[in-house]
Amino acid sequence: MEDLENRIRQTAFRENNFIGGKLRIASVPVTTTALLSKVLRQYRETYPYVTVEIKEDNPLAVQKMVEEHAVDFAITYAPFGNLDAEILIRDEMVGILPLDSETGIIEISKAADHMILCRAGMETVTERLPAGHGIDFSRSLLVQTAQTVVRMVEEGNGVGLISKFTLSSISHNLRICPIQPPLDTQIGLLAYDLADLTPVAQEFARMIRELCAEMICGG
Template identity: 25%
Template sequence: MTITQIAVFVRVAETLNFTRAAEELHMTQPAVSHVIAAIESELETRLLRRDRKRGVALTQVGEKVLPQFRAILQRIDKIHQEVAADNGIEVGRVSVGAFPSASAYFLPSLIREIRENYPNLHFDLHEGTADEIREGVHERKYDVGLVLLPAPGLDTVKLAESRMLLLLPDGHPLRVKQTITIRELDGEDLILCRGGHEVTVLNEFEHEGVDARITFTTHNVSTMVAMVEQGLGVGIVSEMALSVHPHLLEIREIVPPIIREIGAAVSSMEEASPAVRLFLETASNRFVEEKETIGQGK
């Protein structure tokens, strides 16, 4: 089994489409099919199920070996990067996963700084929910992920904290208060913006003995802001997500505060490639030194 064959299998397993994988790999579809057949013959097992109606799917064995094949490719890439670094050339490609608000807040300035100093490093950016990114790092789908902490089973570097804030529509009676307790939100129509904070928010409401009346749930901050502007409820959103979405709404802090930690995670710090280590080091230097909570710092 060759490294090229392993790379072909990973691409097919991730796309679950032989034609698309062949196009992305600049191969013919029969060539891709031949590679998969050769791997399955060597391992004496089926890794993929092919069905004309249902398409392509991983078998149970295929699901088990996929993370291991990804790990092999990551280690090969690490070897190439270390050899290049020994010659004074930083090269490599880093696959980064992040949930949307973390992606918008951290990645643009972070990647710009790295590319200015190391133009031969390239980044593949992927977005998903906080849970999807965490699982993607576990499965080695991403070299590094921006995740909510804690992230059991992963090696992490804390980058920042983000509070949950309230957005109030015009004329709302709670606008006269500088801070708002969770108990004062009892009976209020609430609009919650998804981002991985939902469980923490609901747990804090339960701890205060308040039944969170979640009237609407949105998947992006812009939609939530528009709904609050229309007077449909009080918005609950992370400070980090709000910091990259301009608006004119009144903001209030929640008492007691609801805070989540955000960090960069890898499957193994020991196995991280030079490019991934550079990403983590730059992220740590850029954000960890800003001790204050997001929105109050630099």
């Protein structure tokens, strides 16, 4: 009912040649920091009659919000389930080590006992590992945020496994190295039906697409 009332209100606004209503976005913390924050100010200045609500959580919880129509759309990491998804940025997992480490490639199966991952990273790894790689992560250190992964590695507590895009948004003094097996992932725009977004959601999605295109070109 709330979603229907919001759509009716937005239609009335649009008929009077301006956009208003409520925009509900689900996001994982890194996409909030690295993407949403870069367009939010411009969006609010352009559409002052829109109330923006951002809900942050891990990728699986974000996916559930979309499935339950609790948000208009999400910007999150794969997996996307059976929802309507548009890939915005192609990413990969990388290893991070202290600068004095001589390790060339991190083999996940051999490093699992002293590996540090955040919850979102663990979801990506378990979802993307090729079939047949039965790696035991029971002794790995699981933390809440990517920033904690970085700080733990800087203090010599193990090797980190983190997405390259996420790492680019965190200041650090670590060495980046490839992992084996390679694990790719994606950041995407996720909705129940991307073709049926509300007017306020369509405008924000357009701005996010343009930002991601600029980031890729500036690569």
